[in-house]
Amino acid sequence: DTGVSQDPRHKITKRGQNVTFRCDPISEHNRLYWYRQTLGQGPEFLTYFQNEAQLEKSRLLSDRFSAERPKGSFSTLEIQRTEQGDSAMYLCASSFSGMGLAGDTDTQYFGPGTRLTVL
Amino acid sequence: KNEVEQSPQNLTAQEGEFITINCSYSVGISALHWLQQHPGGGIVSLFMLSSGKKKHGRLIATINIQEKHSSLHITASHPRDSAVYICAVSKASGTYKYIFGTGTRLKVLA
Numbered sequence: 001d002t003g004v005s006q007d008p009r010h011k012i013t014k015r016g017q018n019v020t021f022r023c024d025p026i027s028e029h030n031r032l033y034w035y036r037q038t039l040g041q042g043p044e045f046l047t048y049f050q051n052e053a054q055l056e057k058s059r060l061l062s063d064r065f066s067a068e069r070p071k072g073s074f075s076t077l078e079i080q081r082t083e084q085g086d087s088a089m090y091l092c093a094s095s096f097s098g099m100g101l102a103g104d105t106d107t108q109y110f111g112p113g114t115r116l117t118v119l
Numbered sequence: 120k121n122e123v124e125q126s127p128q129n130l131t132a133q134e135g136e137f138i139t140i141n142c143s144y145s146v147g148i149s150a151l152h153w154l155q156q157h158p159g160g161g162i163v164s165l166f167m168l169s170s171g172k173k174k175h176g177r178l179i180a181t182i183n184i185q186e187k188h189s190s191l192h193i194t195a196s197h198p199r200d201s202a203v204y205i206c207a208v209s210k211a212s213g214t215y216k217y218i219f220g221t222g223t224r225l226k227v228l229a
Binding site: 031033035037040041042043044045048056089091093095097106107108109110112113115 | 152161163209219222
């Protein structure tokens with residue numbers, strides 16, 4: 001199976017610690033998205049990449065959050081000095097954008113998520 | 120006011136019932152998506168709509184662009200349909216991010 005994978009699936013950390021999550025998108029997908037979902041809510045957009053370029057960041061992405069996609073393949077999301085309010089499910093998704101060419105379906109494929117608990 | 124609103128928030132049905140979940144949005148869109156999320160977090164895409172109607176098995180999705188409204192119907196519901204159903208839109212402005220509704224938690228009783 002070559003779906004979107006995320007690691008780790010669960011992370012428990014103490015307030016003030018740094019955490020890093022990894023996302024491996026579907027191999028031919030050039031767009032990669034990060035979302036955050038809190039209990040009982042729909043996901044909220046954090047940031048997205050086209051290849052290695054970070055094209056948009058949400059206001060939700062404070063300066064404690066940083067995301068990278070160094071070679072246009074996998075991506076990492078780092079949270080520094082975690083706070084209890086950061087506890088959430090962090091979802092990664094990928095899609096193919098052919099700039100209007102065939103195959104550009106605008107359909108995102110989601111990974112299983114990383115559940116973060118900050119104590 | 121959220122850009123994407125769903126109703127109802129929670130729904131309990133008996134097996135075999137016809138189910139409708141509604142989604143309204145307030146922005147111009149390039150597409151509307153219906154997604155299914157099971158406990159544990161995994162999200163699966165059910166439909167992508169830009170006009171009209173789509174059917175897959177017992178699931179039917181419709182969209183009315185003029186009224187900015189979409190519905191997801193489940194015919195002959197089954198306990199395995201129990202999940203959270205989420206409506207999301209891609210804006211017409213060219214950014215491809217999804218804007219999500221809060222989801223409808225469906226429980227189908229045997």
